[in-house]
């Protein structure tokens with residue numbers, strides 16, 4: 001079924017006006033099957049083919065989806081560089097108008113349209129699953145282009161990257177504990193995990209196994225079952241950030257670290273999987289001023305892209321992937337040291353590290 005594009009002459013362009021533009025190529029098209037606006041943003045191929053997920057989400061206007069693709073693709077350049085990958089940054093975003101819920105057939109059409117758009121870029125960009133898409137939907141994209149990874153394992157693909165993401169966050173937590181408390185041992189440490197989904201759930205299990213004391217929350221109350229299974233304390237989602245603990249571990253949606261949340265934190269450090277944790281860029285300064293050590297999200301959660309990149313290579317080696325993911329902890333430790341030595345925020349130190357690879361190529 002062809003959907004009506006949401007384009008109007010009175011399009012609000014503020015989201016685009018506020019976006020920073022330094023992208024190599026941005027393709028905005030209307031899917032010929034789905035009628036949906038599809039934006040494929042290639043921010044940089046300096047380090048290699050751009051890699052970043054495909055997001056299919058409801059936005060008020062198609063320009064909001066384009067603005068999101070511009071922001072997210074630039075973030076992927078930093079993430080892939082900080083992860084040590086020979087990959088550039090890109091992202092694709094499919095705009096679903098507010099209030100519209102796609103049928104299975106419409107999702108399939110959107111994925112075929114996305115595949116055509118990606119194929120037209122001649123290998124500049126490779127996609128993978130992200131919010132609103134899945135390994136199964138990536139198999140549909142693969143009907144139209146080879147530039148897609150993370151297909152279901154039973155179809156010969158790399159599958160779900162959440163194990164690797166959680167392992168990278170776990171390694172980052174150990175590095176943060178070492179920087180703060182002089183030991184990587186989390187036994188007896190009190191950690192608060194907000195968001196018990198694919199990554200947060202796995203992390204809750206690995207941290208429990210390592211002897212950590214957990215307080216957990218999720219807006220999905222079904223996750224109380226996991227809390228009970230792990231004998232973790234449960235707290236309401238809007239109170240989790242103010243619990244007195246050693247570390248706060250945001251694993252839900254972006255923007256969790258708002259100015260109010262930063263003011264109300266009662267922890268020594270923040271390290272978690274969630275993307276775009278800082279609601280405002282100056283949140284890094286606000287955290288530093290409060291003496292809270294923040295491990296930058298785009299470094300901490302790089303395990304997923306490391307996995308997708310390495311596991312989709314023909315000579316994929318599980319041990320080598322695990323070592324690279326584990327090394328995220330070393331990168332986090334380097335960022336903490338650089339930030340302290342140069343009296344800059346951990347965000348600035350992480351961005352410098354990522355940029356240093358981009359300028360030396």
Ligand SMILES: NC(=O)c1ccc[n+]([C@@H]2O[C@H](COP(=O)([O-])OP(=O)(O)OC[C@H]3O[C@@H](n4cnc5c(N)ncnc54)[C@H](O)[C@@H]3O)[C@@H](O)[C@H]2O)c1
Pocket residue numbers: 161162163165194195196197198199200217218219220223237251252253254273274275301302304
């Ligand atoms: N899955 C990956 O491999 C991966 C890789 C890199 C980054 N990330 C990021 O990590 C975060 C978690 O990813 P995921 O794959 O586990 O997602 P998910 O959707 O499986 O889990 C997110 C969980 O957070 C909960 N949640 C949402 N809003 C919340 C709130 N305000 N308070 C508490 N809980 C809330 C949801 O109910 C859900 O259970 C996301 O920000 C994602 O972008 C994930």
